[in-house]
Amino acid sequence: MNLLKKFLFELQEITNLIIAAFFGLFRSPRYFSETIRQMDLIGVGSLPIVLLTGFFTGGVLILQTYPTLEYYSLQDQAGKSVATSIIRELGPVLSALMVSGRIGSAISAELGSMVVSQQIDAMRALGTDPNRKLVAPRIIALMFMLPLLTVAADIFGIVGGGIVASGVFSLDYNSYITSVRFGITTQDLIGGIIKPLFFGLIIGSVSCHKGLSTTGGTVGVGRSTTNSVVLSSIVVIIFDFFLSRAINSIFDIKTI
Amino acid sequence: MFSLQNEETVVAEEIIEEELQPTDLEDAVDEPHRIIPAIEFRDVHLSFDDNKILDGVSFTVRRGETKVILGRSGGGKSTTIRLVLGLLKPDSGQILIDGEDITNYSEIEMMKVREKIGMVFQEGALFDSLSVYDNVAYRLHEQGIDETEVETEVRRMLKFVDLEDAIDKMPDELSGGMRRRVGIARALVGDPQIIMFDEPTAGLDPPTARTICELAIKLRDLEDVSSIFVTHEMKNVEYLSSEYATVNENGEVIFEMEGEKLCLINTEIVMFKEGKVIFSGKNEEFRATKDPYILKFVRGK
Ligand SMILES: Nc1ncnc2c1ncn2[C@@H]1O[C@H](COP(=O)(O)OP(=O)(O)OP(=O)(O)O)[C@@H](O)[C@H]1O
Ligand SMILES: [Mg+2]
Numbered sequence: 001m002n003l004l005k006k007f008l009f010e011l012q013e014i015t016n017l018i019i020a021a022f023f024g025l026f027r028s029p030r031y032f033s034e035t036i037r038q039m040d041l042i043g044v045g046s047l048p049i050v051l052l053t054g055f056f057t058g059g060v061l062i063l064q065t066y067p068t069l070e071y072y073s074l075q076d077q078a079g080k081s082v083a084t085s086i087i088r089e090l091g092p093v094l095s096a097l098m099v100s101g102r103i104g105s106a107i108s109a110e111l112g113s114m115v116v117s118q119q120i121d122a123m124r125a126l127g128t129d130p131n132r133k134l135v136a137p138r139i140i141a142l143m144f145m146l147p148l149l150t151v152a153a154d155i156f157g158i159v160g161g162g163i164v165a166s167g168v169f170s171l172d173y174n175s176y177i178t179s180v181r182f183g184i185t186t187q188d189l190i191g192g193i194i195k196p197l198f199f200g201l202i203i204g205s206v207s208c209h210k211g212l213s214t215t216g217g218t219v220g221v222g223r224s225t226t227n228s229v230v231l232s233s234i235v236v237i238i239f240d241f242f243l244s245r246a247i248n249s250i251f252d253i254k255t256i
Numbered sequence: 257m258f259s260l261q262n263e264e265t266v267v268a269e270e271i272i273e274e275e276l277q278p279t280d281l282e283d284a285v286d287e288p289h290r291i292i293p294a295i296e297f298r299d300v301h302l303s304f305d306d307n308k309i310l311d312g313v314s315f316t317v318r319r320g321e322t323k324v325i326l327g328r329s330g331g332g333k334s335t336t337i338r339l340v341l342g343l344l345k346p347d348s349g350q351i352l353i354d355g356e357d358i359t360n361y362s363e364i365e366m367m368k369v370r371e372k373i374g375m376v377f378q379e380g381a382l383f384d385s386l387s388v389y390d391n392v393a394y395r396l397h398e399q400g401i402d403e404t405e406v407e408t409e410v411r412r413m414l415k416f417v418d419l420e421d422a423i424d425k426m427p428d429e430l431s432g433g434m435r436r437r438v439g440i441a442r443a444l445v446g447d448p449q450i451i452m453f454d455e456p457t458a459g460l461d462p463p464t465a466r467t468i469c470e471l472a473i474k475l476r477d478l479e480d481v482s483s484i485f486v487t488h489e490m491k492n493v494e495y496l497s498s499e500y501a502t503v504n505e506n507g508e509v510i511f512e513m514e515g516e517k518l519c520l521i522n523t524e525i526v527m528f529k530e531g532k533v534i535f536s537g538k539n540e541e542f543r544a545t546k547d548p549y550i551l552k553f554v555r556g557k
Contacts, residue, residue: 125373
């Protein structure tokens with residue numbers, strides 16, 4: 001009961017944070033340059049790890065599924081099997097998890113140390129709303145960059161799958177590419193972009209909230225950093241399920 | 257209609273509570289706004305968990321007055337200052353800034369009020385990702401003021417605290433005292449009419465501490481700034497309550513001792529003990545008191 005209460009309270013706080021950051025966008029001063037800086041930090045900075053993740057995930061997918069496909073003589077479906085799992089699920093979720101580890105932790109550590117060194121108070125005392133100056137640019141940057149990162153991870157995943165398919169199982173490139181081209185649908189692509197949009201919102205708001213509610217000095221900063229990564233990862237995975245359900249029913253995708 | 261009448265009665269009460277002195281009344285004739293205190297605490301209570309920090313604190317800071325707050329370490333002085341800025345909210349009681357009841361103001365409403373208040377944090381609280389220049393310029397940058405104007409103002413302020421050489425340094429390259437002085441410069445930019453000093457001289461050498469007191473005296477006597485000055489050092493209290501600043505024939509600012517003249521100095525002392533105000537008044541009365549707690553505080557034993 002107590003845990004439920006705590007959870008609901010947390011949820012309310014996070015919702016308030018999102019609302020405050022959102023409405024802050026409509027008042028001046030607007031923090032464009034800060035948003036651009038965050039996009040650079042989040043997007044360009046996370047590109048290498050996201051690409052690596054995508055590439056090897058695609059590779060391992062083929063490695064594990066190809067023997068089965070071969071058993072049923074479905075080798076020409078290899079490209080489709082990689083592409084759909086990556087675009088629908090693995091690309092968005094794995095990119096979100098990597099970004100929450102790299103960026104979510106950085107955000108809550110940064111905001112947390114600003115809280116314990118009274119910089120947030122100083123900012124408020126100088127007449128700046130931290131929700132607008134710190135939270136909004138980070139959430140927007142995440143919502144903007146995560147879909148782009150996901151697309152990049154998807155592409156690398158499919159390429160990785162192709163390389164393993166031809167390198168290890170000597171599958172013909174053309175057959176792989178054809179299967180990818182005809183295997184994925186527009187709905188898959190749209191769903192694959194909508195998901196990271198929400199994941200960006202989740203990671204941004206959870207880690208900003210955790211950072212800003214830090215108490216208890218440097219130990220507290222460590223605690224809120226850990227909590228923000230754990231909480232945002234879990235919420236991403238749970239949300240992924242419901243989001244998949246929603247997208248499937250909206251676009252009427254058969255789960256085959 | 258109804259609310260209008262209420263407001264009038266509130267103002268009337270304020271006037272009575274203020275215990276007007278004759279000089280105040282004379283001022284009031286040409287400047288009615290002077291009657292409204294810059295800061296007023298009415299029976300403010302605040303606890304952290306079970307820990308009572310403020311237990312019915314009331315005091316006023318009149319316009320152009322410097323209020324020195326004394327009290328034991330952990331006695332709620334910094335908390336009082338944070339309440340003035342609305343960084344914390346009291347459990348009960350009222351806080352008024354320029355006659356405006358800010359007790360229930362939202363964060364957005366508070367932003368307007370904070371524009372006229374400068375604050376020097378006890379720990380400095382500089383933005384450690386920004387250079388000294390950007391720290392001092394913070395408020396001006398937020399207001400979108402032209403960069404050349406910002407630079408002139410920042411240089412002027414840094415000269416004031418004798419830190420022109422550190423303009424391009426980062427906060428972690430500065431000593432504690434330098435950081436404090438950057439904090440002072442940052443608080444003074446934009447000429448706020450109300451300033452909170454939270455132990456601005458702690459950890460500084462005596463000449464620098466003296467400079468900061470002179471600064472506070474100048475702001476009080478020449479700029480009509482209202483301030484709260486929290487300190488543990490009796491020397492500071494001595495400076496603030498025995499000297500005043502004027503401008504001589506040559507246009508230079510000079511400090512004069514109060515001497516035998518009429519009491520001109522607009523500084524009073526408030527002393528906290530266990531969340532209550534146990535003394536409020538002029539320095540002379542403070543020194544003359546027989547209260548053993550205060551005596552111990554003055555003499556340090
Ligand atoms: N956020 C907080 N949570 C819990 N207790 C707090 C908090 N902030 C302050 N306190 C407590 O409130 C009391 C008053 O603190 P405050 O900082 O106002 O003291 P102070 O008078 O400024 O002391 P000093 O002279 O040492 O600066 C202290 O006992 C402190 O432990
Ligand atoms: Mg203090």
